[in-house]
Amino acid sequence: MRIRTETGAGHHSISLAGRFDAHEIDGYRMAFEPLLSExxxxxxxxLASVVFVDSSxxxxxxxxxxxxxESDGDLVLVNLSDPVRxxxxxxxxxxxxxTETGASAPVGVVADSSGRPVETR
Amino acid sequence: xxxxxSSVDLDLALVTEALIASQDxxxxxxxxxxxxxxxxxxxxxxxxxLHEALELTDSHCAVLVRGDVVMExxxxxxxxELRRLLTCGIGLSRTEPHPVELPVGSAVVxxxxxxxxxxxxxxxxxxxxxxRTGDLHLIDTVVAAINKLTSLTDxxxxxxRRAAIDHEHQLASTLxxxxxxxxxxxxxxxxxxxxxxxASLAGGDFIVFEVLDGILWFAVxxxxxxxxxxxxxxxxxxSAARVAFHTHAEDQPAAALGAVGDELxxxxxxxxxxxxxxxxxxxxxxxxxxxxxAGHSPVLSVADGRACVVPASxxxxxxxxAMRGRTQQIRxxxxxxxVIGSDGLAEQEDIHAVMYGYDRLLRRVEQRxxxxxxxxxxxxxxxxxxxxxxxxxxxxxxxxVLGESxxxx
Numbered sequence: 001m002r003i004r005t006e007t008g009a010g011h012h013s014i015s016l017a018g019r020f021d022a023h024e025i026d027g028y029r030m031a032f033e034p035l036l037s038e039x040x041x042x043x044x045x046x047l048a049s050v051v052f053v054d055s056s057x058x059x060x061x062x063x064x065x066x067x068x069x070e071s072d073g074d075l076v077l078v079n080l081s082d083p084v085r086x087x088x089x090x091x092x093x094x095x096x097x098x099t100e101t102g103a104s105a106p107v108g109v110v111a112d113s114s115g116r117p118v119e120t121r
Numbered sequence: 122x123x124x125x126x127s128s129v130d131l132d133l134a135l136v137t138e139a140l141i142a143s144q145d146x147x148x149x150x151x152x153x154x155x156x157x158x159x160x161x162x163x164x165x166x167x168x169x170x171l172h173e174a175l176e177l178t179d180s181h182c183a184v185l186v187r188g189d190v191v192m193e194x195x196x197x198x199x200x201x202e203l204r205r206l207l208t209c210g211i212g213l214s215r216t217e218p219h220p221v222e223l224p225v226g227s228a229v230v231x232x233x234x235x236x237x238x239x240x241x242x243x244x245x246x247x248x249x250x251x252x253r254t255g256d257l258h259l260i261d262t263v264v265a266a267i268n269k270l271t272s273l274t275d276x277x278x279x280x281x282r283r284a285a286i287d288h289e290h291q292l293a294s295t296l297x298x299x300x301x302x303x304x305x306x307x308x309x310x311x312x313x314x315x316x317x318x319x320a321s322l323a324g325g326d327f328i329v330f331e332v333l334d335g336i337l338w339f340a341v342x343x344x345x346x347x348x349x350x351x352x353x354x355x356x357x358x359x360s361a362a363r364v365a366f367h368t369h370a371e372d373q374p375a376a377a378l379g380a381v382g383d384e385l386x387x388x389x390x391x392x393x394x395x396x397x398x399x400x401x402x403x404x405x406x407x408x409x410x411x412x413x414x415a416g417h418s419p420v421l422s423v424a425d426g427r428a429c430v431v432p433a434s435x436x437x438x439x440x441x442x443a444m445r446g447r448t449q450q451i452r453x454x455x456x457x458x459x460v461i462g463s464d465g466l467a468e469q470e471d472i473h474a475v476m477y478g479y480d481r482l483l484r485r486v487e488q489r490x491x492x493x494x495x496x497x498x499x500x501x502x503x504x505x506x507x508x509x510x511x512x513x514x515x516x517x518x519x520x521x522v523l524g525e526s527x528x529x530x
Contacts, residue, residue: 090430
C-alpha cells in the first residue's frame with residue numbers, strides 16, 4: 001500500500017492507495033501516530049484509492065479514531081472508494097466514523113511513509 | 122670424509138622422537154575434533170576438549186573462564202597462577218593466543234568468541250620450555266574448536282526453545298479451536314450445515330449452537346484479525362454467546378447480542394479488536410428465524426430462489442459501548458434457506474489475485490437454492506476452494522446453512 005502524508009498549518013492528511021489489510025498496519029501506524037503530537041488535531045484519511053480493507057484495517061482505523069478523540073481531535077474518513085463504502089455499510093461502521101467527500105488536500109510538505117520529502121508545494 | 126655413526130644415530134633418534142611427538146599431536150587433534158557435541162551439556166564437552174588439548178599442547182594444566190564458570194584441568198602451582206591471571210583479566214590485551222609471564226613455568230592465554238565475548242582460555246607448563254609458534258597454532262586450533270562448540274550449542278538451544286514455543290502455539294491453537302462444534306446439532310424439523318476452516322492453525326471465526334427447549338439458538342461470528350490472538354478472543358465470544366442463549370427468550374436475539382456486547386466491550390476495547398456476530402433462534406415448524414446482526418456478513422435470506430442480504434442493525438461488538446440493534450424476523454418456509462458465512466468466502470483470491478467476491482457469492486447461492494442444506498453447503502465451500510486453486514486461504518472460511526427439514530421424495 002502506498003501512503004502519502006501531507007501536513008500543513010492545522011491540517012493533517014494521509015492518503016492511502018492499494019490494499020489496506022493486516023500486512024499494512026505497521027506502515028499506516030508509522031504515518032499516523034506522529035500526526036497526533038499536538039492536542040486537537042484532526043487527521044483526514046483519504047481512501048479514494050483503496051481497493052480493499054479487511055477487519056484488521058477497520059480495527060486500526062477505529063483505534064486511530066479513539067486515539068485522536070482522546071487528544072481532543074478526530075479522525076475523518078474522506079472520499080470513500082466503493083469497496084470501502086460497501087464494507088462500512090455491511091458492517092454498520094458507517095455510523096461510527098466521521099466521513100467527508102470531495103475534500104481537497106491542504107497545502108504543505110508531502111512526504112512518503114518513511115518521512116522523506118516527495119515534493120514541496 | 123668418514124661419517125660419524127654416533128652423530129647419525131643421535132640425529133635419527135631426534136627425528137624419530139619428533140615424528141612420534143608429531144603423531145601423538147595428530148592423534149590428540151583427532152580426539153579434540155571428535156569430542157561429542159550432540160548434547161546440551163557443553164560443560165562436559167568442554168572439559169573433554171580441555172583434557173585432549175593438554176596432551177595436544179604438551180601442557181600440564183589448562184583453565185577456561187566463561188562468565189561465572191571457571192573450568193580447570195591438570196594441576197600444579199601453575200594452575201593457581203593461570204586461574205588468577207584469567208579471572209582478573211591480566212595479560213589479555215590481545216585476543217589471539219600469546220605467551221604470558223608466570224613466576225615458574227610458561228603459559229599461553231587466548232580470548233574466546235568475538236573480542237573475548239565468550240571468555241578466555243589458558244595453558245601452562247611446569248617447566249620453562251616456552252610455547253613455540255607451532256604450539257600457538259595448536260592452541261589457536263583449540264580456541265577455534267571451543268568457539269565452534271559454543272556456537273553449535275547455542276544454535277541447538279535456540280532450536281529447542283523455538284520448537285518448544287511452536288509446540289505451545291500448536292497446543293494453544295488446538296485448545297482454542299476445540300471450543301467449536303465438531304458437528305451441527307440434530308433437531309427434528311431443521312437441517313443444519315456448519316463448517317469452519319481456519320486459515321492457519323487457529324482463527325477468529327466461530328459457530329455456536331445450543332438446543333434449548335426445542336429451540337435452536339445459533340451464533341456465527343468473526344473476530345477482527347487473524348491467527349492465535351483472534352482465536353483467543355474468539356473463545357471469550359463463544360462463552361459469552363452460550364450464556365446469552367440461556368438467559369434470553371427466543372424472540373430476543375437482539376437483547377442476547379447486546380448482553381454479549383456488554384460482557385465483552387471492555388475486553389475488546391482493551392485489546393483494540395471487535396467481533397462481528399449474527400445471533401438467532403429458530404423453533405422448527407414456526408417458519409420464522411429471529412435474528413440480530415452486529416456488523417456481520419454475509420447473512421443471506423434465500424426465498425423463492427432469490428437471495429437477499431440481511432443487513433446489520435448495529436456495528437460490531439466492541440466498537441460502541443452499550444450499543445443495541447434490533448431483532449429481525451426472517452422467513453424460513455419450505456425450500457427457504459438462511460445462509461450465514463464469513464468474509465473469508467468472498468475475499469478468497471485466485472492465482473490472479475481476483476477475489477471470489479460478493480456478487481459471485483450471491484449468484485452461486487441462488488443457483489444452489491434448490492439443493493439440500495448439505496449439498497448446498499458442500500457445493501459452496503467447494504466452489505470457493507476451486508476458485509482459490511493452489512492459493513492459500515486468504516482468511517478463515519465459515520458457512521452455516523439452515524433450512525426446514527425437507528421430506529424425502
